[in-house]
Amino acid sequence: MADYAHPEALVSTGWVAEHGNDDNVRVVEVDVDTKAYDEGHVPGAIAWAWNTQLCDTVRRDILSSRQLEELMAASGVTPDTTLIIYGDNNNWFAAWALWQARIYGHKDVRLMNGGRKKWLAEGREMVTDTPRPARASYTAMDADNSLRAFLPQVQAASAARSSGLVDVRSPAEFSGELLAPPGLPETCQRGGHVPGARSIPWGKACNEDGTFKSADELKALYAGEGIDGSKPVIAYCRIGERSSHTWFVLKYLLGFDNVTNYDGSWTEWGNLVGAPVERGANASAAKS
Amino acid sequence: MKTEEFQERKLEVAGWPVNLASYRLGTEWHCEADNVSPGARLCRTTGATRQEAEEKALKRAKELLSRTRRHTV
Numbered sequence: 001m002a003d004y005a006h007p008e009a010l011v012s013t014g015w016v017a018e019h020g021n022d023d024n025v026r027v028v029e030v031d032v033d034t035k036a037y038d039e040g041h042v043p044g045a046i047a048w049a050w051n052t053q054l055c056d057t058v059r060r061d062i063l064s065s066r067q068l069e070e071l072m073a074a075s076g077v078t079p080d081t082t083l084i085i086y087g088d089n090n091n092w093f094a095a096w097a098l099w100q101a102r103i104y105g106h107k108d109v110r111l112m113n114g115g116r117k118k119w120l121a122e123g124r125e126m127v128t129d130t131p132r133p134a135r136a137s138y139t140a141m142d143a144d145n146s147l148r149a150f151l152p153q154v155q156a157a158s159a160a161r162s163s164g165l166v167d168v169r170s171p172a173e174f175s176g177e178l179l180a181p182p183g184l185p186e187t188c189q190r191g192g193h194v195p196g197a198r199s200i201p202w203g204k205a206c207n208e209d210g211t212f213k214s215a216d217e218l219k220a221l222y223a224g225e226g227i228d229g230s231k232p233v234i235a236y237c238r239i240g241e242r243s244s245h246t247w248f249v250l251k252y253l254l255g256f257d258n259v260t261n262y263d264g265s266w267t268e269w270g271n272l273v274g275a276p277v278e279r280g281a282n283a284s285a286a287k288s
Numbered sequence: 289m290k291t292e293e294f295q296e297r298k299l300e301v302a303g304w305p306v307n308l309a310s311y312r313l314g315t316e317w318h319c320e321a322d323n324v325s326p327g328a329r330l331c332r333t334t335g336a337t338r339q340e341a342e343e344k345a346l347k348r349a350k351e352l353l354s355r356t357r358r359h360t361v
Contacts, residue, residue, distance in 0.1 A: 032328070035332070039318060039334075040289065120309075169326060172325070176359060176361045182328075183349065186357070
């Protein structure tokens with residue numbers, strides 16, 4: 001991990017096995033499949049459900065600062081806690097949780113490299129008991145919206161080609177052939193991508209074991225599509241979790257200063273009346 | 289308990305690539321199926337044997353993938 005711009009944003013499975021129960025460490029599992037935790041999890045880990053605890057359940061939005069404070073406090077997390085997050089699908093929603101924690105200023109939050117899959121594949125200890133952390137006191141910082149892109153910013157960036165727009169969905173979603181990942185419900189009216197976006201599927205940043213590729217491989221991957229940190233980058237997917245993963249890569253592993261996650265993503269853009277849409281593959285999508 | 293006999297393999301289901309991961313936790317076998325691209329989880333199943341867990345996962349994956357529509361671009 002030494003070649004990454006911010007290696008401190010990642011821990012290995014071995015580190016978690018050794019330090020997961022340290023006093024100032026809280027390990028949290030965040031899965032796409034919110035029942036996976038119940039079958040077994042990292043010793044000492046608690047679970048956050050992305051669909052009820054990491055979003056506003058009434059309006060479509062991320063947590064408010066008050067909601068995040070309540071989640072952290074109930075989880076026994078203080079602003080000084082080292083928060084280690086991991087999950088299934090190579091950390092999709094773990095990255096979503098980390099992104100929100102960073103928005104509200106949590107200083108020390110890290111991903112477990114390889115996520116749940118690597119922990120399972122390595123045959124590490126799994127437990128089914130659910131820890132009950134003592135309630136803590138937590139005060140969030142003001143939301144740092146420099147980490148988040150909203151629709152007007154994306155519209156402006158697309159029109160002016162002023163940012164690198166990275167579509168991290170599969171090539172078939174990017175082209176418009178599919179409106180959702182195979183087997184999942186369609187959540188938009190139109191297929192395609194934001195005009196000017198480049199197709200760089202999130203999974204290209206990962207090795208087979210779920211860990212992140214090396215810094216050199218990541219640099220080559222994104223630079224090959226013109227994403228080199230020289231101008232702002234906006235990542236998006238369908239609902240914002242896969243793009244959190246790419247946001248993490250660009251922000252912490254490559255160290256780009258100006259990277260935002262457009263959590264409205266294709267579910268917002270692909271349902272807008274009158275929004276411009278491009279269809280078809282770009283060069284990278286055609287190759288993959 | 290520890291995960292034992294973890295295995296992954298790729299196959300085609302209803303015309304779509306599927307990644308199947310299975311392993312044993314204690315006496316129970318677990319199987320997870322994802323759709324490879326983009327790698328979204330389709331289902332997670334359990335069984336008394338690896339075969340049983342995988343068959344359940346494949347059945348559910350087939351149900352879900354059979355509903356997927358390809359659109360003309």
